[in-house]
Amino acid sequence: MLSITRQRLIQRSTLNSIARFKLFSQYSTENKESSDEKSCHSAEDLKKTLEEKEAILKETKDNYLRALAETENVRQRYKTEVESTKKLAIRGFSKDLIDTVDILTIALKNVPAEIKIVENSHEDHKKAVKAIEDLSLGVEMTLKNLIKTLERHGVKEFNPHGKKFDPNTCQALFQVPMPGMEPGHVFVVEKKGYMIHDYVLRPAEVGVVSDNK
Structure with a gap:
């Protein structure tokens, strides 16, 4: 009787062990599946987050490059405007000086060449000639210095004599x-023209050959 009872206890213990093993196996399987699922979700989330960060980085880089290009464009425009302003700053003043050059x-052209030839031995005449020579030399030096x-x-002045008439740089008087x-070519220049860098400060005043027909 005792043997049968022990046998039953052993069987019951064995069944309990088997049940616990099955339960543990089931729990382990479910836990593994849950862990694998979580790992899969974590990898997908990480990939998605990485893609989002890369998109933000690309957008930031593009915005930076556009801002850099715009800054360079502004700098170039400012530089061009400054250079243009500097070139034209003395335009009006230079135009007035050109009239002085004329x-x-x-004045130099109106000094007769003959007056420099002293034929009269009279002292007053010599002094007058010397004074005119000195005045002529002074005017000539002033003119050269002004041009420089x-x-x-x-x-800079330009002389279109003998060249084809250009309405952009010349004014035809006749x-x-x-x-x-x-x-269509210039045969006489009444007044020379002047340029300030790439701009016409004053057009040359010229006479143009007309068609013989």
């Missing part, structure tokens, strides 16, 4: 037929 040039000053500031000369 006056001095005319203008050139230092980008103002047109006459000139035998032996090509129509």
